[in-house]
Amino acid sequence: MNGDGIVDLLHGRVAVIDGAFATVMMSRGIKAGHGYEELVMSQPAAVRGLHSEYIAAGADIITADSMLSDASSLARYGSRHESARIAARAAELAAEAVAASGRRCFVAGSVCPLPGADHTGQIGGLVEAGADVILLESACDTAATVEAIRTIRRRCSWIPIIASATATHLPDADAFYGALPAGELLAIGYNCSDGPESVAEQSHWLSENAACATILYPNTGCGRSLSPEEFARQMEVYLARGECNIAGGCCGTTPEHTAALSAAARKYTPRAFGEVKRGRQ
Secondary structure (H helix, E strand, C coil): CCCCCHHHHHHHCCEEECCCCHHHHHHCCCCCCCCHHHHHHHCHHHHHHHHHHHHHCCCCEEECCCCCCCHHHHHHHCCHHHHHHHHHHHHHHHHHHHHHHCCCCEEEEEECCCCCCCCHHHHHHHHHCCCCEEEEEEECCHHHHHHHHHHHHHHCCCCCEEEEECCCCCCCHHHHHHHCCHHHCCEEEEEEECEHHHHHHHHHHHHHHCCCEEEEEECCCCCCCCCHHHHHHHHHHHHHCCCCCEECCCCCCCHHHHHHHHHHHCCCCCCCCCCCCCCCC
16 A cells, blocks of 8 residues: 555544554464564564454554664674565564555554664565555654654655654653654654653643654553553543554553554544545655
8 A cells, every 4th residue: 555545534434543562472372582573574464463453453553573683783693694684574574464454554664763773674674575554652752753754755755654662761742743854754652651641741732732643552550551451441532532543552451452542442433634645646
C-alpha cells in the first residue's frame, strides 16, 4: 500500500496499532541472543505468527520487528552490515501476515531514533520492502529524532512518518512537538512510559495543539501488569475524550490486550486533525 489510505483511515476512525513483541516472545520461551530483531532470520514463522495474532485481535497497524536493526545496534553482535537485510525481512514478514489475513492493515517499519546511530541501511531496507509508514518509537532524544526524520527524507520523500517518545525521557510534550518538523509527521505521541495513566498530561497537550494525528500506545505499567480489561479501560479514558487517532500497547501487552482495546476503540470517533502529508500520489 505504501502509505496510501492511512490518512483516510485516521480521519475515519480510531486506528489500533498492535502490542508488544519482545515481551510476548520472552513469555513464550523464545530467546534471542543477538537481539529480538534477529528472529526475523532465525525464527520467521514465530514472528509472522505473532503478527497474525495481532491482526486477528483487531490491529490496523502491524509493527515490523525492526526496532533495533540499525547498523549501530547490530554492531555489538558483529552484524552491522546486515542492517538493511534484517530490516527488509522484518517488513516482509509483517506484510506476509497482512496478506494472509485478507484484512486491510498497514505495516509500520519500527525505528528507535538513537543518538549517533546509523539508520541509513535500516530505513532503506524498510522502504525497499514496502513498509507503509516509518514509526520512530521510544524516542528519548529530540536531536536524534530530527536526524532520523532527515535520514528518512533523504531516502524517501513520500513515506508517512510517526514519531513517538517515552514520557520517561521526554515528558514535555510541548518541547517534543516543537523540536520536530511537524509538517513531516503523520502522527506524534507517546509510547511505553509507565502505563496508560502516565501519559495523561502529554495526551491532553498534544490533542489540543498538534496539527497532525496523535498516537498513544503505553506499556502495561511497572510492577503489577494491567490485565487486558484494565488496560482497555484506562485507554478508554483518552478515547472518550477524543484525544487519539491511533491507540495501542507497548511492553507487556499481548494480543489479548489488543483485542480488548480494539473492542473499546470501535465505540469512539477519532480526534479531528488537519491535512498532513499523504503517501505516494
